[in-house]
Amino acid sequence: MIPAPFEYERATSVAHALELMAQGGEDARLLAGGHSLLPLMRLRLARPTLLVDIGGLDDLKYVSGNGDAIEIGALTTHHEIADSHELGEACPLLTTTAAQIGDPQVRHRGTIGGSVAHADPASDLPTALLAMDAEFVIEAVGGSRSVAAADFFEGPFMSALGDGEILTSIRVPVSGASGVYRKFNRRAQDWAIVGVAALIGTDGGAISSAAIGLTNMGGTPLRAEAVEASLVGVSGADEVAAAAAQVADIGMPPGDEQASAEYRLHLASVLIRRAVGDVLT
């Protein structure tokens, strides 16, 4: 299984990549870690005519913080995120999520920018970023803009990124809340059947703020808003379980060969209960 032929260009800067993408037209694709794109190309489900390799742009590989927010370069790998002491202190939800992606080999190659841009509803990092109210910085030929995670994901594999645009960095507010990511799969290394990102602030043993993100419960990552509202003020296990059950408020998730819609709802409420329980204990 070898990809169909394509032209290949190595970008030397973001400006160069934008120029190459503009020349390449609509069948040009950016290549970051290649861990979503190459599997699709090998199955010939994707047949770009030009690959613009941004993997060598080392200036898009960084983690830098100023106390209120942390900025992560788009080419930072899942491994670098999971391994970052600075991120572990400031945004533990992000490091624990990255550590649960695929396997070490995948984490050594896959990038946060690629994961966000690919917008696969089964991906883990987009859910955590949605729960953290992250912002995505996008460069285009005409200039740059920033899009909130809540507005970025538009459907399965569809996002606010336009043709030829490049996601260059991700900004995450530092909240001081505790973060847990829980995913359920049947086999080691598999994608999540359902995943839950919980960002929970506490005050004197009770929950003072709650953000709950859901993976693979719809065409995009979702927020469980009814659960979030019910969790505030809660401290006991029974109340947490009752709040978690409110996840049904998002409507019916998709059913497929891995899990029926009802089973997905059941998993989501159990995973929310456990994730929040992890924070409270």
Added chain:
Amino acid sequence: MTRISLSVNGVQHEADVEPRTLLAYFLRERLGLTGTHIGCDTSSCGACTVLLNGQSVKSCTALAVQADGARVTTVEGLAEDGDWHPIQQAFHEHHGLQCGFCTPGMLMASVGILSENPDPTDQEIRHALEGNLCRCTGYQNIVNAVLAAAEDMRSSAAAS
């Protein structure tokens, strides 16, 4: 064709490759390094694992052009001057293989694990070998071998 230059097991190579050439095929077919196996071709089994700049990667899921300028280590590069690498010795002693098909990938993934965590627990090894499938051993002896190699490598590091 795209010109690439990379070091494989310490030897510098220059080659013109079609951009769609996967690293695993470049290693096997152009350099004749057939120790790197191709098991699934769908990024699942880990038989094709090599080290790219010291980190484990699945070489069926990287283009040869992405390895331009990089340092690649394959299973052929583990032994030094005819002496087995501690991980090879440990797989031999602990019976960490049966048919041997998964073994090159298991060895390279294990070297990667030990470079990031020189003193892993049984559970940490199992978790870190998630991307490598073995159809024969049931994994127990593989985990024993990695534990033994870790101990061996730590005591040689302490001695030197």
